[in-house]
Amino acid sequence: MTDSNSQTMNITIVGAGGMGSRFGLMLHQAGNSVSLVDGWQANVDAIRTAGLVARYNGREVVDRLPIYSPQEAGQLRPQVIILFVKSQQLDAMLEAIRPLIGPDTYLLCLLNGLGHEDIIKKYAAEDHIILGVTMWTAGMTAPGHVTLFGDGNVELQNLRPGEAAETFTKRLVTVLDEAGLNAVYSENVKYSIWRKACVNGTMNCLCSLLECNIGQYGRTSAAAEVIRRIVCEFAAVAACEQVQLDVDEVVAHITATFTADIADHYPSMYQDLVVNHRPTEIDFIDGAVWRKGQRYGVPTPYCALLTQLIHGKEELGRIRQEDSAIPLPLSRTDD
């Protein structure tokens, strides 16, 4: 167990996909005690057998991180659990790891999307919940294998104001920062979460629908205009929740990614939808803004359309699979 005053921590990362693996690797290499928990048995088996294999800024790194399935993880006693599952897995995963969450355990949520605190509050006291966002990227290439490149940062803040929570959160910022994760304490994490949701509400859907990476999307002629229209809808809904987004600043933040280190990155939604044919997080991003807009009487036609198109593409994956299982009718040349 780690000394409570030292600048290393005992950390469990729940969700050892691309991002969980990145944070796990960097925090472990910086001297923290890190365990991974993941629900994908093939991934657990691969990391257990051969270690976490990362293509890390162009070179291969193998890290022998301990990894557990949620059912095996009950004996871990982390100071902080970093959540990196997909939004739609969060509730079930927290239920599965309930035995890990003691009264002193902090939970840090770095998932993309809106409203995760409402789920986490069912499992931990508000003064032990830390929220944040990250611009780091990652991608899984196979169970136990990840590709990590580029630069990023992390912003976090304790959900409920309070001295103990703030002290712990600031210590966690130091731990993340010393691992090279470029972390800062946010004075307004609600704003940071909405601002990051705008990045995902634009780039993740647009790159998934057009099947391109961030830099390629940035080279299409209507890129900035489409982004502005979507961000305007996010801003109108955010204002109903007392978050005043600066549309020009947010659009500039998003368009800056076209030529940044992450230009070659295929957003996580693309990885889910196009590469792995898995459900996406759309209902927690544009879908959440669409639902909130309906509640506040704010029209959000772009968010509605994007949500429906992404769901349509999810369904098409299944429809194509069904069709390919049905033998095709004989062609004329066969009769």
Ligand SMILES: NC(=O)C1=CN([C@@H]2O[C@H](COP(=O)(O)OP(=O)(O)OC[C@H]3O[C@@H](n4cnc5c(N)ncnc54)[C@H](OP(=O)(O)O)[C@@H]3O)[C@@H](O)[C@H]2O)C=CC1
């Ligand atoms: N990837 C990125 O660049 C970024 C991602 N984020 C956010 O971080 C969070 C975690 O995302 P990310 O790390 O990308 O998630 P991943 O898809 O890499 O992994 C999440 C979980 O999904 C399951 N899984 C992943 N791929 C497969 C597969 N091919 N077959 C079966 N199961 C699979 C695994 O658990 P299980 O079996 O339990 O489903 C895994 O733990 C999300 O909220 C995301 O939006 C934020 C910034 C950047």
Ligand SMILES: CC(C)(CO)C(=O)C(=O)O
């Ligand atoms: C890297 C970034 C910001 C791309 O939108 C992201 O959060 C993701 O891939 O989900």
